[in-house]
Amino acid sequence: MNVLIKSATIIDTKSEFHNQTLDILVEAGRISKIGTALENPNHYNILELENLHISQGWFDCSVSFGEPGLEERETIVNGLKTAAYSGFSTVAINANSHPVIDTNSDITFITSRALNHAVKVLPIGALTKESKGVDLAELYDMKTAGAVAYYDYQKPITNANLMKIALQYASNFNGLVCSFPQDNGIAGKGVMNEHITSTTLGLKGIPALAEELQVARDLFLLEYTGGKLHIPTISTAKSVELVREAKAKKLDVSCSVAIHNLFFDDSVLNDFNTHYKVLPPLRTQSDVDALVAGVKDGTIDMVTSDHNPLNIEEKKVEFDYATYGTIGLESAFGALQTLFSLKKSVEILTRGKQRFGTENTPIQVGNAANFTLFNPDAKYTFTTQDIVSKSKNAIFEGESLKGKSYGILNNNQLVLNLK
Secondary structure: OOEEEEEEEEEOOOOOOOOOEEEEEEEOOEEEEEEOOOOOOOOOEEEOOOOOEEEEOEEEEEEOOOOOOOOOOOOHHHHHHHHHHOOEEEEEEOOOOOOOOOOHHHHHHHHHHOOOOOOEEEEEEOOEHHHOOOOEOOHHHHHHHOOOEEOOOOOOOOOHHHHHHHHHHHHHHOOOEEOOOOOHHHHOOOOEEOOHHHHHHOOOEEOHHHHHHHHHHHHHHHHHHOOOEEEOOOOOHHHHHHHHHHHHOOOOEEEEEEHHHHHOOHHHHHHOOHHHOOOOOOOOHHHHHHHHHHHHHOOOOEEEOOEOOOOHHHOOOOHHHOOOOEEOOOOHHHHHOOOOOHHHHHHHHHOOOHHHOOOOOOOOOOOEOOEEEEEEEEEEEOOHHHOOOOOOOEOOOOOEEEEEEEEEEEOOEEEEOOO
């Protein structure tokens, strides 16, 4: 890929060119020159876009596609196209397919399907066989095939001893164990946050305690075992406090939050719209405020779209029976920029790679080109026209957002969405 990118504002605090508007010459997928009014003697393609900004490629630590087995929800090929159009050059793919990704050959299937794509795929293997929470999966075998972490997507490990053994075993090869923060015994048959809104609507609630007990348990186990733990998608103020205390103890723990848990509180459920049925559930405004503060001070390491495509039949039903989940890749940047500054939004979208075994690539001469291209000032209402995913279960549908991705340049390929 040879291209001359004209008048791009570079947003990269790790680059000497941060906050400067310059031309970037990319030759054979590497940055060969950065400067003002660069010449083009080899007549490469020229890329000029309105209010073009460039940053290091964005990363999402929790993406679900469906394939293999659930291709009607989403395929890997279209899922990676969606990620690229949305500005993500690296995604970690969850194991919640059918069959569950829990063996060396399953990981190989994922990586082979994504081979030579512009988006780098980091496969996450299941922590337990078939994600049933009974026996550990083949963790080391999956690592040799390329697994970067182990997670039974949105399924808590109820057996504390099994989690202890997982942390101890994975520490032998620096494996990252992920534990969904919910105690099902406390959550029961709840379908939304247990609070005033659930009482008003007559819906069974999931108490914040269900999350906080599990987080506390796992942090105690981590302190005992000395392993490496990631807690995906926390949602309560107390969970933020617990993680903050654990980090102060120097425990090897990281956590993430879903963008929708930063954007919405449980009051949006008043009309029983199943797009808002997510797990963990939308919490109170005080929880939202604590989560935003946790992102700002670094207690929360990553913000994820928690992209989870679902069939229309799984959402167009009564609220009690609807499946948890929303797509989010397409709306992630626009939602973040309604909450944070441009600099902070880009920082959020580019941090966390190292935790999942890959490195950031600063925008410097000589480095491989791994860019996201975007217009941070585009204001719009998110509609189905903005959805690239096969499934349309979008929690941000109808919301006013700020900022749109043009696409990515990565792995010697340029993928643009200029519609």
